[in-house]
Amino acid sequence: MAPKERRRQLVGIGLRKLVERPIHELSIDEVAQEAGISRGLLFHHFPNKTAFHDEVVAAAGRRVMRNTAPDEGLAPEPALEQFVRRYLAQIARRRDFYLALVFGRGAVALGGERVESLRTAIAQRTLGILGLDESALPVAHAWAAYAEDRALQWSGRPAGERARTEDEEVTHCVRALGALLGLEQSGPTD
Structure with a gap:
């Protein structure tokens, strides 16, 4: 297998395993065994366990962004609503995966650069949807953390014990963003 293909295969195996357990419990030996290679060959493609874990986390972040992207050509308000709905659904569908991605422990850059870059990417996407410039990035970043927490709590x-329906939760998050950014909106944010 070509080196680029092998790296992609190994990261793919890591992603599948990340659904089952937190990143710090991801066994290099299991990944190598599933790929049909030796542990040493895995380290030929990644300099150490942390580098492998970091690449798996980066790929997971890219997957979240790909799965939550709104459809092209939508107007700002429907695009934002669709993005929030997909983000909520992504977290609800893969809650354990998302928790492992964002709150896992270990030598990998979790809680730091990778998590921060995921939230920043979400904030930047939000600004892009609304056509706002980077000066609003701190507010959008804070909202991204808020929306993430709402989705995790929800x-x-x-399902039968949730205080809000999915539609209500999406509406709440969209209105909260509007309030934070000082955009005109109707209805309460709670």
Whole structure:
């Protein structure tokens, strides 16, 4: 297998395993065994375990961004609503994966650069949807953390015990962003 293909294969295996367990519990030996290679060959493609884990986390972040992208050509308001809905659904569908991605422990740059870059990417996407410049990035970044927490809290309850429907939760998050950015909107944010 070509080196680029092998790296992609190994990261793909890591992503599948990340769904099952936090990144710090991701076994290099299991990944190598599933790929049909030796541990040493895995380290030929990645200099160390941390580099491998970091690449898996980066790929997971890219997957989140790809899965939450709104459809091309939508007007700002429907695009934002669609993005928030997809973000909420992504977290609800893969809650354990998302928790492992964002709150895992270990030598990998979790809680730092990779998580921060995911939230920044979400904030930048939000600004792009709304056609706002980078001066609003701190507010959009804070909102991204807020929306993430709302989604984790909402998805952590059984469907019958959730205080809000998915539509209500999406509307709340969209209105909260509007309030934070000082955009005109109708209705309460709670």
